Amino acid sequence: MMHPILVTGGTGQLASALAAAVGVVRVGRPDFDFDRPETVEAAFRAAAPRLVVNAAAYTAVDAAETDADAAYRVNRDGPALLARLCAQADIPLIHVSTDYVFDGTKTDPYVETDPVAPQGVYGASKLAGENAVMDSGARAIILRTAWVYAATGKNFVRTMLTVGKTRPRLTVVGDQHGCPTTAADLADAILAIIARIDATGWEPAYRGVFHAAGTGATTWYGLAVATFEEAGRHGANVPEVAPILTADWPTPAKRPANSRLDCTRLHGVFGVRLPHWRDSLTRTVNEIFATTPP
Numbered sequence: 001m002m003h004p005i006l007v008t009g010g011t012g013q014l015a016s017a018l019a020a021a022v023g024v025v026r027v028g029r030p031d032f033d034f035d036r037p038e039t040v041e042a043a044f045r046a047a048a049p050r051l052v053v054n055a056a057a058y059t060a061v062d063a064a065e066t067d068a069d070a071a072y073r074v075n076r077d078g079p080a081l082l083a084r085l086c087a088q089a090d091i092p093l094i095h096v097s098t099d100y101v102f103d104g105t106k107t108d109p110y111v112e113t114d115p116v117a118p119q120g121v122y123g124a125s126k127l128a129g130e131n132a133v134m135d136s137g138a139r140a141i142i143l144r145t146a147w148v149y150a151a152t153g154k155n156f157v158r159t160m161l162t163v164g165k166t167r168p169r170l171t172v173v174g175d176q177h178g179c180p181t182t183a184a185d186l187a188d189a190i191l192a193i194i195a196r197i198d199a200t201g202w203e204p205a206y207r208g209v210f211h212a213a214g215t216g217a218t219t220w221y222g223l224a225v226a227t228f229e230e231a232g233r234h235g236a237n238v239p240e241v242a243p244i245l246t247a248d249w250p251t252p253a254k255r256p257a258n259s260r261l262d263c264t265r266l267h268g269v270f271g272v273r274l275p276h277w278r279d280s281l282t283r284t285v286n287e288i289f290a291t292t293p294p
Helices: 013-019 037-047 068-089 121-135 156-164 183-200 220-232 264-270 277-291
Strands: 005-008 024-027 051-054 092-098 139-145 169-173 208-211 240-244
Touching: 005 013, 005 037, 013 024, 013 183, 024 037, 037 068, 051 068, 051 183, 068 092, 068 121, 068 139, 092 121, 092 183, 121 139, 139 183, 156 169, 156 220, 156 277, 169 220, 183 264, 183 277, 208 264, 220 240, 220 277
Parallel strands: 005 024, 005 051, 051 092, 092 139, 139 208, 169 240
Antiparallel strands: none
């Protein structure tokens, strides 16, 4: 019998999307907790995996500004331990990272070799995690993704649909550009990568950083407008949406103005390309309304 794929992240969006795949063992708090390293090793030994996907992270971007120690424990120290365990077991680790490792000043989409310059604690802690994973010597694949949402959980699209029910007018930031990514699409990409590794065995070209985000790009304003276009097809209330500047919506953590990710390398090495964000939004909103009518 083939050893399982160990997926961390508990009930998070990506871990939940991966959980339905055959041969996946999903772990999360309290049984697997980066704040309690002994649980990490125990869960790893119990699963005896052939590959690990680390989808566990401290993702409270603004809270990280005043809780840096917690962010670094989860985003750097935990992945470092997991990577060491994978290195010792000589198995691959797929570690999920973020677009926030960049400062957002580039005018074109970011490629993997562009200089990193995180603007806040969250991005800095995730970059430290990337470095720790690579320094471990593990057979590591780091996937930087962006703007993740799903039909369930707490995310931008579901928040828009909720507030849109009661408000006639909304303002949404229109000068931050990125690549919306569904958890389902990212999970499919990860499973395709795993299938490639299973088919070919590990190859040196697989190790390193890859960008994995939805195809195409928009702004938060554009994503909100598109979300309500889809919701309107289901008979939902469609509020007026007006764009505002980042400066008009101050937050404790600075967001990158441009975090578009060029995913060419992912396709070149693994033959994987995520669907266009607009098509995936349609599928996700349809899924939401299939379970929660307007």
